[in-house]
Amino acid sequence: MNQTFEFTLDGRVIRAERGQSIMQAADGAGVYIPRLCDVEGLEPEGSCRVCTVKVNGRFAAACTQPAEAGAVVESETAEINHHRRMLVQMLFHEGNHLCPICEASGNCELQAMAYRLGIHQPTRFPYLQPVRPMDASHPDIMLDYNRCIRCGRCIRASADVDGKHIFDFVGRGINKQIGIDADYLAETAASLDDLTFSPGLCPVGCILRKGQGFATPIGQRRFDQEPIGSDIERKREEPA
16 A cells, blocks of 8 residues: 655645655655644644644644645645734734843744744734743743743643653633643752753743853854754755
């Protein structure tokens, strides 16, 4: 039985394997689909919706939607990128993202996604300016809940990989936030050895390693030289 098939993504023929999501197949072909909650090594959950594409005319999350033979997938269209910009803009306005003074600036996926989508200035949404706590109780790790975008990466990493279940969502609706299984992080089993606290797992500046802020000079940070997604797009340039 042939385990490979083809579908089209923005008119490009993409070869996929049975069981792959649209995003996995696109990544393998060197075609980047924007995403924030998805990261390599964790099970996708399709919560941020930035990776939304149209599959045969219907919206779906590319990270969880299985690739299908003959499907017609749209991603880089004016309509879909408009929705992506709206989602990212709302994340900036819902939290407190002070990019010029944030330790994660230059390495932040939210900031990099905004640049990739052409967001360079305030938008029509109001700034909610929530007042959220900071937790500096742990000797090695600090949590700044003001910058959390509720991607859930820390929840999945801590539960599925580290086996500690330190994080989970609390509250509902606009009050939904990340919580921990104790009053303070220092009272949990959190360790720098956990995948949850490894560099790049948190896409923004919510999880920070103490003593390492601003360690990389401007110009040498993760997204200083190239846009987010360039690592995937380079696959198209490399020989098979």
